[in-house]
Amino acid sequence: MPTVNAMFRRPFAEQLAYFRQKQNVPSERWDDLWRDEHDKAFVVAGAAKADLLADLRAAVDDAIANGQSLGEFRRQFKGIVAKRGWTGWTGEGTKAGNAWRTRVIYKTNMDTSYMAGRWQQMTDPDVMRARPYWRYVHNTIEHPRLLHKSWDGLVLAAGHPWFHAHWPPNGWGCNCGVETMSRRQLERSGRSGPDSAPNDGTVEHVSDRTGEVAEVPKGVQPGWDYAPGKSAAETAVAARLNRLDTVEAGIARRNVNDLVDSDLFARFFAGEVQGEFPIAVVPPVEREMLGAESLIVLLSQSSLAAHIERHPEIGLADYRRVQALLDRGAVYRREGDDGRLIYLTVDGVTYRAALKRTKDGQRNYFLTLFRSKTDSPPPGAERLR
Incomplete structure (x- = not known):
């Protein structure tokens, strides 16, 4: 030093x-x-x-x-x-x-x-x-x-x-x-x-x-x-990733994919790294449909720890599929709920994810992911995609 x-x-x-x-x-x-x-x-x-x-x-x-x-x-x-x-x-x-x-x-x-x-x-x-x-x-x-x-x-x-x-x-x-x-x-x-x-x-x-x-x-x-x-670095990273331009969105996607595939995310998943982790990018053309004000979906350590405790069947590989869920899944909206439910079957396993906007409207937190017994949405849910 x-x-x-x-x-x-x-x-x-x-x-x-x-x-x-x-x-x-x-x-x-x-x-x-x-x-x-x-x-x-x-x-x-x-x-x-x-x-x-x-x-x-x-x-x-x-x-x-x-x-x-x-x-x-x-x-x-x-x-x-x-x-x-x-x-x-x-x-x-x-x-x-x-x-x-x-x-x-x-x-x-x-x-x-x-x-x-x-x-x-x-x-x-x-x-x-x-x-x-x-x-x-x-x-x-x-x-x-x-x-x-x-x-x-x-x-x-x-x-x-x-x-x-x-x-x-x-x-x-x-x-x-x-x-x-x-x-x-x-x-x-x-x-x-x-x-x-x-x-x-x-x-x-x-x-x-x-x-x-x-x-x-x-x-x-x-x-x-x-x-x-x-905190300044986290803000700068979010700002860099949160571009609306299509080209920059593509760069953001590659950056986030690299992060999710890295050992750093594995340590985050194990609880060794605290805070929030960029886990996926919402395509700009789908932001309005998904109710998202930004491109970046963040996963908080507190939400992850609580969810793993409730759903121990979900592992690191499952969370690394979140981008695929957002890209290819069927999207539903429940009446009175700003969030979105997303269903996708991969390799015979049906996943259900929930995406919800934060109160300030600036960032998104990926809140839940688990294996669903059915790909049927809740009664009364409206399919958007």
Whole structure:
């Protein structure tokens, strides 16, 4: 893992794209936004004026895009503060306070954007197939956080839920990182498989702003228990796949088919990967018929786990047939139900699937799949195709 200073000197496309998709959000306090809300917003505590925030953002963008040093950022910060007449900010008035505040702004944005870019790179399906393990790397030499140090060298399956709350940085000034590993590298390290995820417990955090109580993993500072870039990457993937153009829909279909056929989906099916998984693409010409507002059908881990418990006869191979069901199945609509029922017989087995639109109308969740004893729809159902 490169040192933190080296990170800052080597910006990359995913890092810059993550930072530039943020919106400027005025704020009074550092905790006005919480956890992955920072994936969508650029904030500087106390910076409430649009022109001030825009100038500060430009300085950070310059640092990321051009590898500007902390010293150069401090020079720009001084000019911005004088130009915009910003006073009353925390750290103002002393050399030490100015040094501390500029370092916090600079390092927080550089670290989170770097690790957000790394998340996008490391969760690429091709990368996860070739390098299916992630190793935690502790980098702080002086005044190390003891739990962070204890995680050094920890190897878990790529995308393991533990990383969702322990993806660096795990607090102000955290220098930790994560690197990928191939199967051969894992074996060379003397392991026959990944480690067990540590269970260090949690601590209770009470917000002095809202009074809300949250459980935070020990070793992770409140508000840092998320993976920078994870929610932004999921949104970006959904946006890329959710094109209405026929050509792009074809590309989306190939991408989703590759994902469903991959080991990543097998791990999702086994419960090793949490969240939601793109499982099929609805052809654009059929979106209205199927009651779908987008192309992508998502399967949530919670729905999958509950459904497997109710229908243990359904396996991984069955779920990999979902695209065929949507393409070739008979589609029915029940009165008073926005969803669609789809029947299809494959190799002598009749499947019934249910496709239902989410309340926001933006995404679809593939909710149920099971083997049906009959291909007859419920009484009163209207056939659409």
